[in-house]
Amino acid sequence: MTKFRVNKTKHVDQTKTVSFNFDGKSYHGFDGDTLASALLSNGVHLVGRSFKYHRPRGIMSCGSEEPNAICQINEDTDLTEPNVRATEIELYEGLKASSQNCWPSVNFDIGGINNFISPFIPAGFYYKTFMWPKSFWKKIYEPLIRWSAGLGKSPTKPDPELYDHKHVHCDVLIIGGGISGIIASKIAAKNNLRTILIEDKNILGGSTIFQKNENYKINNKYSSEWLDEEIVELQKLDNLTIKTRTSLAAYHSYNYLLAKENISDHLPLDKRNGDIRQRLWKIRADKVLVATGAIERPLVFNNNDRPGIMLANSVKKYLDFYGVSCGFNNVIFTNNDSAYETAVSLKEKGISVEIIDIRKKSNSKIVKNAEKLGVKIYWNSTIVNTFGHRKINSIEIMNLSEDGSNVVGDKNRINCDCLAVSGGWTPMVHMHTQSGGKLDFRENDQTFIPTEIDENHINVGSCNGDFELEEIINNTNKKVKNFLKVSETEFDNTSVLNSKELDKRNIWLLPNYISEGKCKSFIDFQNDSTVKDIKLALREGFKSIEHVKRYTTTGMATDQGKLSNMHALGIIADTVGVKMGTLGTTTFRPPFTPLTFGSIVGRSVGKFFDIIRKTSIHEWHSQNNAKFENVGQWKRPWYYPINDEGLHDAVQRESKAARDSAGILDASTLGKIDIQGTDASEFLNRVYTNAWSKLGIGKCRYGLMLNEDGMVYDDGVTTRLGENHYLMTTTTGGAANVLSKLEDYLQTEWPELDVYLTSVTDHYSTASICGPNSKKILTKIFPDKDFSDEAFPHMSYQNAKIDEINCRIMRISFTGELSYEINIESKYGKSLWEKCIEVGKEFKITPYGTETMHLLRAEKGFIIVGQDTDGTMTPIDLQMDWIVSKKKYDFIGKRSLYRSDTIREDRKQLVGLLTDDPNEVLEEGAQIVSDVNKKPIEMIGHVTSSYFSPNLNKSIALAVVKSGKKMNGQKLIVPMENKNINVTVSDSVFLDKENKRIYA
Amino acid sequence: MFLINCPYCGERDQSEFSCGGEAHIVRPKQPTELSDNQWAEYLFMRKNIKGVQFERWNHAHGCRKWFNMVRDTSNDKIHAVYKMGEKPPVE
């Protein structure tokens, strides 16, 4: 046992030694320790360097508010994690931790030089200094900032652990397992309500669990003993789920909350067995009770950041809960009674302690208790300086003037090895405000207190501003009864003894004889912002607390200003001369403590990241060496390389084969909507730009759909299957949106139409066969069918059967070739495809993918919505005037086609581009200009599709160009990084303008 | 994350719904008769107020029905839901 482990407690098992490593050195702690308590038991205070000045920093607290003891754990393993608070990690065998933000070591830190040049790093330093010259950013400023910032290292490999999500509903959710939360849980569960209690520590009890002071008794027992008994009873209740190691991350509206449960973080790495590491609970609660407690405030004085300067109640917890004394020569610096409990605890264990109290005098019971034990108290005094480089070794104190605005008298130097500070308590109102709750400012102890927002959410205990034990128990009991409509509880007649605080004095910035400019009085320890920074920001004209916060970065670190926000507000209020309550607070945003990415994504990783849709023919594609591309959630064959063919060679081969003989494409992913009803024709008239009333049964028609703003939204071929029955196809990516849009119009604008829509995308598989030999192949598959142009014309459909299975054949073409699409129930898709391949063998039928499809349609000048259009193109811009009906009175988007903007003649319009060098292929997305000499160069358009056409043996491209319609034959330039490519504007149809091939 | 009371299905989580913006903007019956300004008023102009707002919502991952909802955008309190075509509740 080390000399700092002075006390045996039941929370730390001193028979079970745990060895761990910190900054390369081996230490021992015990089962039940946190990394912080184990380090302190070894006398280690110095655990890191500050962010900006690289000042030595020590463990300051014992919880989630810790600003300094931020570690990288298990470095060099796949499980490494940065920014972990040493105060929250439960110690386990083999834990490896290292301090962040220091190089080469915590004891000798090169960045510490910043400390000496600190007058040059004022608020807004990064904004002001690293502005100029611009060229310095990439090579000098950024690497410098990144190197010196050192906010931990990310793991380099995928996270090997499992994470889980769980959805739960309950009657009552109680956040916080301290004394208030325990009382509330007991009342709720005993009144037959399904209750969940969550607590972020590994045991219940909060700070009462180590309170063994004769001034605080409940029913004549020490409050810790009383609570122990309550917890034993609590655990027997059926209606209650207790989740420890579970911290609330977010409190959203309608009582929807997220909580993260740590399942295996406290286990040695070799005992984790690949089980779930963390679980994110998504809780919908009928009623929520917030009992998150309060955080102790530090005090703001010169050099208040040395290792060994800690929060007073944390010093007490290390002593009474973990059995560790943080020092043997302690000084307490306080403005309130609660720190006297720390003094009494220390003194009772025979450890030296003195108190500096800024109050003039107090005669409360706990103060008298301390005096009786012989604790020396310096009243009406303040600390003006502290000393000691890697750990505090002494302080300098002076008396305060009557009004507290100045120091008077002589300086007095006191030696110490630990300074326990208490500036009062701040209710943890984060959860309340996250849920939309408002705050009131309470003058007498300078705290923000929640105001109730609705009947399904209350705050109890010290997070509600009840700090005295008696208030906590009685008010919690009263409020919970009211909240849950319970008439009596076992806590109704609880007798509570407690020392009442009689005197208060609050000074946000303690005065000093040293000028303010020479003081280093820290407000935000993690982000290293000082009083000077705040005052500078105010002088520079920042007034809003939100602006001051961002400019000085106060409260912007990973602790979200848990220790600093109140002081920043207080000092701003004092400086500006307004009441603190009028300033408002900064916004508390989720998560309360940082969440791992793993817990956020849960099981949605790898192949579960998103839905993967495969056609019924997918397996065949895989077996035949297809490379796939993602189109929305679909996996579509991209190209089918033979041997070691690359994309280019494969596509050239596939494209030639499709035009020379026959090609086959899996078109199953196209969206398909079955449309039925007596008004189906009228409906299509309203949603497409062209006319539909006269389309005969058994005929197909291409349609273009606009948004109400006149811009092209989707396109596809629709087939009239019967008098009141159509099958609409949409683009692969647009299917879901088109269905939603059509449903919207039907339900909201045209409810009088008798039309029914059903998505049948997944119901049918489609094999699309094109090429001059496609008719021969179809004839072989369907020997009884007449495929002559007369019997089966272009743009028509017929029913047919393969082996008694019904299918539909559409003679439609997206390639410009003679082409047929066969639709069959999805379960027969693969058999159909295999049959086509088998029959097509003698014609060298070639499967082709999306890339070849894109090339073939570009040769023919067919657009792809989403590639050649981007939501700013009208059909007129696309030179597709022919598809816009002049006769129809109305259709979606019609009125927008002659808005002043859409009739502009200099809009970007779709054209073809031919490169002067036929072998030069343009880059899609490349900018187009007409004059490279006139600066600034005006960009008049961009390339939307570009390919090398094997059938034309030259490079072709589609592009949108300002006033392009009038530019046919004009020379333009596509400037690239190293050269300018000369191009000529052409017609957008490059092949078979006469449409002969469709009738081949 | 709200709880929304779909008029067809009952109370469901917000993640099942999608919002379709301001309600009670009727598509003009005779768009061709409108001036550019009048058409733009229908097409682009939305109030987007802080306070009580009438909105269109769709139970996209449920019954797929559109309905209207009265929501206070300042605190997300939902005051009413009602079917398409029904009169908005008078405040």
Ligand SMILES: [Zn+2]
């Ligand atoms: Zn519904």
